[in-house]
Amino acid sequence: QLQLQESGPGLVKPSETLSLTCTVSGGSVTSSSYYWGWIRQPPGKGLEWIGSVYDSGSAYYNPSLKSRVTISVDTSKDQFSLKLSSVTAADTAVYYCARLELHYSDYRYYYYGLDVWGQGATVTVSS
Amino acid sequence: DIQMTQSPSSVSASVGDRVTITCRASQGISNWLAWYQQKPGKAPKFLIYTASSLQSGVPSRFSGSGSGTDFTLTISSLQPEDFATYYCQQTYSFPLTFGGGTKVEIK
Numbered sequence: 001q002l003q004l005q006e007s008g009p010g011l012v013k014p015s016e017t018l019s020l021t022c023t024v025s026g027g028s029v030t031s032s033s034y035y036w037g038w039i040r041q042p043p044g045k046g047l048e049w050i051g052s053v054y055d056s057g058s059a060y061y062n063p064s065l066k067s068r069v070t071i072s073v074d075t076s077k078d079q080f081s082l083k084l085s086s087v088t089a090a091d092t093a094v095y096y097c098a099r100l101e102l103h104y105s106d107y108r109y110y111y112y113g114l115d116v117w118g119q120g121a122t123v124t125v126s127s
Numbered sequence: 128d129i130q131m132t133q134s135p136s137s138v139s140a141s142v143g144d145r146v147t148i149t150c151r152a153s154q155g156i157s158n159w160l161a162w163y164q165q166k167p168g169k170a171p172k173f174l175i176y177t178a179s180s181l182q183s184g185v186p187s188r189f190s191g192s193g194s195g196t197d198f199t200l201t202i203s204s205l206q207p208e209d210f211a212t213y214y215c216q217q218t219y220s221f222p223l224t225f226g227g228g229t230k231v232e233i234k
Contacts, residue, residue, distance in 0.1 A: 046214065046225055046226075046227050046228045047163075047165075047171065047214055047216075047225045047228075048225070049216075049222055049223040049224065049225065052221075052223075060221040060222070061222075062222045063128065063222060096170055096171075098170075100223075110159050110218065110219060110220075111159070111218040111219075111223065112161070112176040112177065112218060113161030113163075113173055113176045113182075113216065113218050114161070114163075114171070114173060114216075115173045115176075115182065116173075117170035117171060117172075117173075118170065119169075119170055120170050
């Protein structure tokens with residue numbers, strides 16, 4: 001059974017870079033059928049998609065965060081990572097990693113949804 | 128970006144009630160819509176994909192419908208474990224976007 005687990009510092013100082021890693025177990029990141037991505041949820045608020053990466057390293061990002069975000073994949077370790085630079089208090093959130101299933105049709109990709117999630121990592125931005 | 132608007136933002140209901148949540152996309156997304164359930168302190172759970180297909184293991188009291196811009200999630204007979212927040216998400220194109228959520232509360 002596929003499982004995802006987030007890891008990384010729970011406290012980050014303002015202006016620094018937030019770094020999280022998601023480890024995939026019970027499966028592999030090297031699959032042509034999936035993207036691997038990050039979603040966050042500020043306290044008491046809704047869900048925000050941050051971005052997703054393919055096993056080739058090709059990534060898509062939320063335009064609202066694109067200038068600060070890098071998502072990468074390490075196929076040798078079955079891990080993918082999130083880096084968010086120049087953080088502020090507004091980046092305080094629970095960060096989830098999740099798997100996104102692809103569907104190819106009519107010469108383009110569509111997506112079924114985020115079917116497997118990690119348990120979430122709470123990250124607080126504070127000095 | 129495609130904007131997703133959910134309504135209502137909250138609903139109070141009793142066990143056994145039928146509950147309907149609506150989701151509207153700012154442009155046509157065919158049937159590329161997913162629904163999630165989230166309980167406090169937990170990760171979201173994937174319920175429905177392509178607007179009406181139930182994910183494996185999801186009870187049949189959950190159903191989804193719609194196409195184009197207007198979608199609904201229906202819980203036919205609310206059970207105690209269904210009290211949670213529900214989110215829609217368009218899966219038509221990047222950036223993936225979520226609705227604001229609907230909290231289903233105990234009446």
